[in-house]
Amino acid sequence: MSGAADAQVGGPGGTEPSARKSDTLPKDRAFFGQPLGLFTLFGTELWERFSYYGMRAILLFYLTDTVANGGLGIEQTSGEALVAVYGSSVYLLSVLGGWLADRFIGARRSVLYGGIVIAAGHLFLTVPQASFSFLGIVFVALGTGLLKPNVSSMVGELYDRDDPRRDSGFSIFYMGINIGSLAAPFLVGAARAVGGYHWGFAVAAIGMAIALVFFVAGRTYLGGAGDVPPNPLNPGERPAVARLLVVVAAGVVLAFALAALIQGGFGLTSFIDAISYLAFAAPVATFVVMFRSRKVTDHERTRLRAYIPLFVAAMIFWMIFEQAASTLASYAQDDTDLTLFGLTISPELFQSINPAAIIVLAPVFAWLWIRLDDRPPTAVKFALGLTFAALSFVFLAGASWLADGAKTSAWVLIVVYVIQTVGELCLSPVGLAATTLLAPKAYRGQAMALWFLAPSAGNAIAAQVIQSTPDVAPAAYFGVIGLVALVFAGGMFALAPWVTRHIRAGADSEAEAALQH
CATH class of the missing domain: 1.20.1250.20 (MFS general substrate transporter like domains)
Incomplete structure (x- = not known):
């Protein structure tokens, strides 16, 4: 990405x-x-x-x-x-x-x-x-x-x-x-x-x-x-850090043991499952620790609840977006006509579309947000980003269905990647800002870690969906994922006013709150 x-x-x-x-x-x-x-x-x-x-x-x-x-x-x-x-x-x-x-x-x-x-x-x-x-x-x-x-x-x-x-x-x-x-x-x-x-x-x-x-x-x-480390470990913290490392190591061992037990042995599939378990457990554990912490006030817990829908929306978005190197790469190789302007292109070249689109569209979006006075609010931008990601898969499913077993034009995948880039520019740039704003003050320093856990969990969801649908045709695979993501996007639109109110409540100043129009 x-x-x-x-x-x-x-x-x-x-x-x-x-x-x-x-x-x-x-x-x-x-x-x-x-x-x-x-x-x-x-x-x-x-x-x-x-x-x-x-x-x-x-x-x-x-x-x-x-x-x-x-x-x-x-x-x-x-x-x-x-x-x-x-x-x-x-x-x-x-x-x-x-x-x-x-x-x-x-x-x-x-x-x-x-x-x-x-x-x-x-x-x-x-x-x-x-x-x-x-x-x-x-x-x-x-x-x-x-x-x-x-x-x-x-x-x-x-x-x-x-x-x-x-x-x-x-x-x-x-x-x-x-x-x-x-x-x-x-x-x-x-x-x-x-x-x-x-x-x-x-x-x-x-x-x-x-x-x-x-x-x-x-x-x-x-x-x-x-x-220089900005927050160096002092001697008094070493016992707590040692306990944390033991807990994390135990969690890793448990995840691999559970995956091996379910699969009846350790192999590639159990390895994929184990990493997926860790990716799912990490954000859940982080949220549980924050909600249960004595350092978090009741007011901050209210704000933290507002972040959960944003995190879920980001997780589903990255689940779709990050398939550029997996299912979309397979589609480029197996189901796409690799002739463009009379030239034969290699399937990996499609992965250059996103950065090319970013270079072209990022200034446009920067201008657009300024013209709109940074409207719409963060929650609506998240919903828009997820909507575009979902529509990219619905569009690909429709094109694959219309092809009826034949290969689709290279332009189909180009459009898919551009649509996803538009979604990325709606959701990703505001993601960390929302994370740092809504995280409790005692955990503001770990906000980036929390944000990284959304694409981690999204990739893990993709891995599990891929493993569970080995014989599903592209039209059905991309169509179902796209439609499910549209349902989540609709839910995010419905929750947007509630989330916006809580973001305003979490602002440190009236000027900051006013940014959520």
Whole structure:
């Protein structure tokens, strides 16, 4: 996803980054009027996202292609579910990565270590052996979890809190994400066409190596951003943290044991189920802890209840949106006419449509919200975002049904991705703002972790739906999911006035409350 979930503003735990000292980078405007450190982080994130989306663009095809063609020969449904649960694990691990940076190692070292682990993972994927491939996938997920939530927090630390360049700096950084994710399927796909899957993974590895070069060589321009954990662990907290780690470890062991028991042994399906259980349990546990905490007032619990519909809407939205690399990738390969303007295109190129649409449409939406005085309110934007995501699947189902077994035009998938991008621009940019506003004050620092759990759970839902519908035709599969999502969107529209009232009640000032028109 090249949208806002890739570029959250704030610290790794959702906190606003601590302001730098005014003399750290005095009047630095060397990069489009921005601190030169932004160039370091812009280049790092551009190439890291290039490597991530490049690998993801061909991952399903590699997993499910025959061994004779250089793939792993995994059954199609299992491959799609594995890709979905891989996305789920990345977001789960991002919560851990943000916490480690926040309390132990700082954002800079988290990004550096994460980048090294990602590069190692891509190198493992270049080895034509199944064991190395799975090891590489695990390494990329672990490294992304360390890196993903912390680069954006370092961008925030380049600016004083009142620096007027702050928003434009994040806009430039956000553009780097989309440039990387736009270019990746083209270059990685070309390498796959020339030399096979492992050449494609090698290009992704080169991208991550360039990202590391940018980050290490540009450290001097960062002015100490991310060097110090913003909330370091003190000795008195160690027993509580140790207990927390034991509980989390026990939960992981329980999830895998339960999955193995249900499946009658441990294998790919039980692994997918175990990660899904963890992704479902994490937000439930987080909400339970917040509701039961003595630090949360009755007034804050009322606000927190208003966040639950928003979280569910986001979860269903990401369940649809994140299938770009799983079921939609399969549809591109098996059910789409890959001829466009007289040229034959590769199926992975469709995954460049979203970042291309983001680059074109994001300024339009920014202008639109200004013209509408930031109307409609947050809850309605969530409902609109989910509606567009649902309609994208309904549209695809209709096109597939009309094709009656024949392949649909490439334009069908292009329209699907553009519709989803419109939905993303309605929902994703306001998601973290709503999260930080409605979370109890004692948990504001963990708001980003809570937001990351929505796409994690959404991916897990997708993995389970995919596993449960192995023989369902595309028209039925996409149609039922789209219609169910429309029902949820209707529910979100109905609840919007109630949610808006509670968001206003949760505002810290009258001016902030007035933003919810």
